[in-house]
Amino acid sequence: MIEVRDLTKSYDDFKALKGISFTVQRGEIVGFLGPNGAGKTTTMKILTSYMPQSSGTVTVDGHDINDAPLKVRELIGYLPEANPLYTDMLVYDYLRHVATVRGVPKDKLKERIKAACEMCGILPRVGQRIGTLSKGFKQRVGLAAALIHDPDILILDEPTSGLDPNQIVEIRNLIKRLGENRTIILSTHNLPEVMATCNRMLIVHNGQLVADGTAAELEKRESASQRLRVLLRGVDPEAARAALAAVAGVETAHVRPSAEPDAVRLEVIAREDADVRAAVYRLVVDRGWELLGLEREVLDLEGLFRKLTREM
């Protein structure tokens, strides 16, 4: 559906993209992940033909973005990072405007506006001026405008940034629903976001693609170690740490701040091949400690993300 080959982009002396290649299949929900300034927005602005690349090629459904920009724009619905909207317009008028400019036939206008509003949950607000809406509703209006022409592809740049936790969950659910019959690329610097919505992730850093795959694939590739969280009560933190670090298979152990005042939280890093949970349990029983929690972190993507995107 989308094919990106050796994409580069330079702003004056700054190289924002240093040769990125990837392919997105029809129906995939791809998370574009990276720290701020990694090149996510630049890539999206090129994909939507807002600005041209310095070199490399992009084809969308077989159309080159430079040769057939209008065709590509028809296929794509785009929600830019800052979610710019005509705040002086009513929601309905705005959606009608976008639909007309996008060439939705006149007899389909009402139907499409209603469908987009229902999907985004803004039907009760269609008569309201956009400028008076809350940030979460504005975001939904932006999304509704992006899918008003029922595009095959949705490109969403930081769709949940600046929203409160409830709104974030709502937008994520909406994206998942939209992804049932569309191709979606969304960018974020927030890892849980990708885990919650995407079936594949692309990690960019300093203008380069540093990882590409499903969460499980990336985890497998990087999990040379595993992490255990241990919660104990009535122990001396330093003594517990030293004892845990001495367990066979454990590489290091750290004391972490605990939410409960009399509990001690420890993080244990163990080699991947060693399941040290039983050994830890026996140690706790032998010493007569109170064990409040023992949990193995299966997916250590946060560590992977930090490792891949550390400043070089």
Place this chain on the structure above:
Amino acid sequence: MRNVGALARREMGFYFNSPVAYITITLFLVVCGVYLFSMDDIHTGRSFFEDNEASLRKLFDVIPVIFILIIPAITMRLLAEEKRSGTIELLFTMPVTDTHIAVGKFLGGLAFLAITLLATLPLPIIVGGLGNLDVGALVGGYLGLLLLGSAYLAIGLMASSWTDNQIVAYLLAALICAFFYAVSGMVSVVWAGAKDALAALSFEGHFANITRGVIDTRDVLFYLTFVVVALVITVQSLQARNWK
């Protein structure tokens, strides 16, 4: 064409959903009415009633100058505001060309200008009731205003495409319009030999021909050329984002 119409309608909607349109039109009508009936003619020094002539010539003399102040206020936001607020990104990622955008915005401004001119129709009706109005000169005057206004609008749109600051867009547009309005008079003071050549470039000269009721294709083409050139420059300026 439908998307160009939608872009133009959006601009019209902005003017009439905000106080902009009503303030502009009211201001324009008040200035025109006061000047026509209560002030002395800048050429003859006599008032409308002393002149004893049912003519709007006096009005057609002054509207081009009023336009220099009012039309840039209509056009200043057209592109500058889209750039400042970031909505230009939506515009550039919709399936429309830069030419569609420039023409749509221009037509939105033109429709507003036409409505403003329609609102002045009570003036010729009043004057016509006072005596015999020269209908040819009247039609020519309105056509001339529409053509002159189109050239100003295109210049204003062009200025608006150069900046994301509406004030800068306003001042640039007013400056350029004033220059082309008065170019022959200004420059010929210091360089008499250039008067004829510059008169050919001056908005005022071509406008004076049309308001006499003489509609010459050369005068019409002059304004249309201005519109096309300014729109072409606007499109170039929009495409400047592709230069890197």
